[in-house]
Amino acid sequence: MAEPNANEGLITDKKKRYSAGVLKYRQMGYWDADYVPKDTDVLCLFRITPQEGVDAIEAAAAVAGESSTATWTVVWTDRLTACDSYRAKAYKVEPVPNNPGQYFAWVAYDLVLFEEGSISNMTASLIGNVFSFKPLKAARLEDIRIPVAYVKTFKGPPTGLIVERERLDKFGRPLLGATTKPKLGLSGRNYGRVIYEGLKGGLDFMKDDENINSQPFMHWRDRFLYVMDGVNKASAATGEVKGSYLNVTGATMEDVYERAEFAKELGSVVIMLDLVLGWAAIQSMSNWCRKNDMILHMHRAGHGTYTRQKNHGVSFRVMTKWLRLAGVDHLHTGTAVGKLEGDPMTVQGYYNCCRDSYTRQDLPRGLFFDQDWADLRKVMPVASGGIHAGQMHQLIDLFGDDVVLQFGGGTIGHPAGIQAGAVANRVALECMIKARNEGRDIRNEGPQILRDAARFCTPLKQALDTWGDITFNYASTDTSDYAVTAAPSN
Amino acid sequence: MMTNPTGRVTQGQFSFLPDLTDAEIALQIDYGLSKGYAWSIEYTDDPHPRNTYWEMYGMPMFDLKDAAGVMGELAACRATFPEHYVRLVAFDSTRGIESVAMSFIVNRPKNEPGFGLVRMEARGREMRYTVHSYATDRPENERGGR
C-alpha cells in the first residue's frame, strides 16, 4: 500500500508540533516510512483491523503511539524529554493477503523503553494499552523480534532441553507422559496409583492437570506424598529416572513457594506451574527452580482465550518467545493432530521458537522475523491433548525427537489397564524411532510399522484396535496467511 | 527378573523392543554416523539410574564413516564382558547441544536382579526414598561378570 507521499503530514516544525490541540498520530512522528530498524530495537508485527474510515497508516501510527509515549492530545511536557527516541515508529504497513480490511503493521521500539530481564514490563509496554483502542476494530500481536541486547538480560530456561536429558539420562527419542485422568475427584491414594501404573508401564513422566491445586477432595500435601511414593517405586521397578509434574500453583506466591519447597524435599525432579499465575510468578519460580535443580513444566492454561482467534489477541508464538525468555523448561505447544486447536505448520513454528538456536523467518510457519536466541537454553515442547499411539508416526514426523508426547486418555483409557496403555505407547514410540533411524519412510509406512510391532506386543494391538480410527479433523482457526493454499480466515 | 512389563532394566532407546540383531545395531550406528555423531562403547555391572558414568571401553571414535569399525570394537567388548550391561553412546558436538544424542543397550547379563526401594520414615507422613541396586551388594569384580 505505497502512498504517493508516505510521510505526508509529518510536522517537523517544533512550534507547530507542540502547540496545544489534537494531531493525527502520523503527524506526531509515530509513522516513518524511511526508518531502518536498529539491531537493538524490539520489533513487533501487529495485525490490525481499523474501524471503517480509519486510514491504515494512521491506525498503525496510532498503535505505535499508544504502545509508547503518545496520548490523544498534544502535551507540552514532551519537550522535557528526548521524545524522538522514546517514540515507537511504525515503519511498514501491508495488507494481509486475502483479507480485505486487515493490515500487517511493523513497529520498532527503542531498547531504552524496556526494563532488563522483565517480561512483565515488556508485555505491559507492548500490549498493556493499545488493544482497547477505539479506532481499531481488532488487533493482534502477531510476532515479535527481541534483539540480542535484550535477550541477554534474561536468564532463560532454568534447566533447558539438553540438561534435562542429561538429568534423566534419556537420549535419542521423545519423552512420554500422561495426564492423570479423571482431572478432578480422585483421592490422594488413588491418584498415586495412577502415577505408579503409568510410570511402571514405561512412561517417563506423569502430570497433574492445570486445575488440580488443592481442593476438598485432595489436599496438595497428600497428593505430593502419594505421587512421590509412586514415582520412586516405579523408578526402582524399571531402573529409570521417573518424574511427575507436581502442580504447585496456589493462591499467593507464599503458597507457591511452600508447595515447591515440599516437592523439593520429597525429591521430585520436576514441578509444574499454570500460566494464569502471571509473569512475575513465572520469573520468580524460574529463579527458584534453577537454585533448586528443578525442571519447570509450564502449562499454558487460559491462553486459548487470547491466542486462538486470528484477528484479535496475542499469537501463541509471541507467548512462546516470552515464556522462553521468562524461563520455562517444558511448554505445551500443541499437537496439530489431537483434540485441541493447531494447524500443523503454525504449530511447527511454535516448536521452532522453543528449540532453535536461531529461528529463521518462515512465513508458511507464521514466523515473520529472524530471532537470534544468543545461546539461550532451549525449551522442551510438550504435545498433549487427544493423541494416541496410532498417531505416533505423524507426531514424530511433525515434531522430531525433542518433544514430550503426552497420552492421558490414550494411556489410562486402554482396555487392558494403565500399564498396558503405557507399554503400548512406549513400544509404538521405540519401534517408530528405530524404523526412522533405519531409513524407512515413517510418514507413509508408519501404520504398517505399528502393525508389525503390534504382532509381538498385545497392548499395542489392543490400543490400535480401540483408537486406530480416531482423528480430530476440524478446520483450524489459526492458519498461516502464507500457506501454499491460502485459506480465508474469519 | 524385574517386575516391570519387560522384566529388564528399561534404560536406553530400544529397551521395550526385542533385542536388536547385529544388523539392526549397524543400521543405528550408520544413522548416527550420517548425523556426524561420535560413537562410544560403555559397560557396567551397576545399572542404577543415577549411575551416569559407565566404564568406557576405549575412547569415543571420531571421524568414522562406517559401522564396521564400531561393530568390531563392540564384538571385542562383548567377548570380554559377556555378563555386563553394554551400551552404545553417540556424542553430538554441535553448538547448543554438545551432549549425548543417542544411547541404547546392546548387551545384558542373563539375570537382572534390578533394584529395591529403601524407605526411611521422616517427619509427619514423609518418607525418604533410596533406590538400591542389588548389583552393588557384592564388590566390583565379584558381581557375576568377569
Place this chain on the structure above:
Amino acid sequence: MAGPLYSIPGSTPAAPPAAAPESAPPPATAATGVADAPRTVAAVLAQTQAGEVMDELDRDLVGLAPVKARIREIAALLVIDRLRLNLGLSATSPSLHMSFVGNPGTGKTTVALRMATILHRLGYVRKGHLVAVTRDDLVGQYIGHTAPKTREVLKKAMGGVLFIDEAYYLYRPENERDYGQEAIEILLQVMENQRDDLVVILAGYKDRMETFFQSNPGVRSRIAHHVDFPDYEPGELLQIADRMLAEQHYHFGPGARAAFVEYLDRRLRQPQFANARSVRNALERARLRQASRLFNDRERELTAEDLTTISESDIRASRVFGDATATPRK
C-alpha cells in the same frame, strides 16, 4: 529371557515373538529393483552406473592403459555378478586389495583417490571415502603404541579405501626394535577377514615393492590386483601438458608446442624424470618466464590473448636446451 515379552499381572500375555521381527530392511545398495530383474549386460549397466564410470575414467585420465583395463575387468565382474544374483546363483564378493607399482609421477595417488569413488559407484564399498596414510600413521614409537594406532586408522577407513603410500617402509628388518611388523600383521588379518569392510591399496616404486613382497609373502598373496603404472609416452606427456595448461587458462602459442616436444625429448634422456610431476614443474617455470616477459613491457595494454599464451621463447629459455650436462631442478 523366558516367558512372554510383556507381562502385566492379570492381563492376557502376548504370544512370545516368533524369531526376530523382520524389521531389518534390505541393505541399501545400488540395484534394489527385484520386479523386473535385468537379464542383459546393457540392462545392468543402465541400472548401476558402471558405464558412466568407465567413460569418465577414459575421459579424465591420459594413458594408464593397464589401469583402465583392470578397472574395466572389475566393472565387468560386477555386472556379471549382478546377473548371477538375479538368477539365484551365488556371487561371493571378490577380493579387491591392490598394489600400484610405478615410477614417480605416474598417477598412483591420483588413481587411488578416484578408486574409492569408482568402487563405491560400482557398489563394492559401502561409503566410498579414501584414507591415505604412510608408515608413520600406522606404526608407533614404543611398545603397545602400534596396535591401537593401526586399529584407529583401520576403523576410520572402514567402508572405504585405505591407501598406504610407500608401503615398503613398514618393513625395516635391519632394526630389530621396529614395530612395523606388528602393523603388517594387523593389516594382513583385516585384509583377509574383513574384505567386505575395507579395500587396501599399497603403492610404491617398482623395485622396492618387489623387495617388500619377497620378504612378506603373506602380503603379496592377499593382493588380488597388481597394477602397473608405466611411464608415460612422450605423446601422452604432451596431452597431459595440454590439459594442465587448459585447466589454468593457458595455451601453447605458435611454435611453443613443437618446442615443448623437443624439450621433452631432451629431458627424457636426463636422469630422474618424474613423469607428470616433472611436466607440471616445467610448465610452472614456463609460466614464470611468461610473467617476467610481460612484466618488462610496462606500457603495453595486455589482452586476454597475451595473458594466456605461453610463447616459444618461454619454453626455449629452459636450461635443458642450453647446457647438455646440466641437471635441472625437479
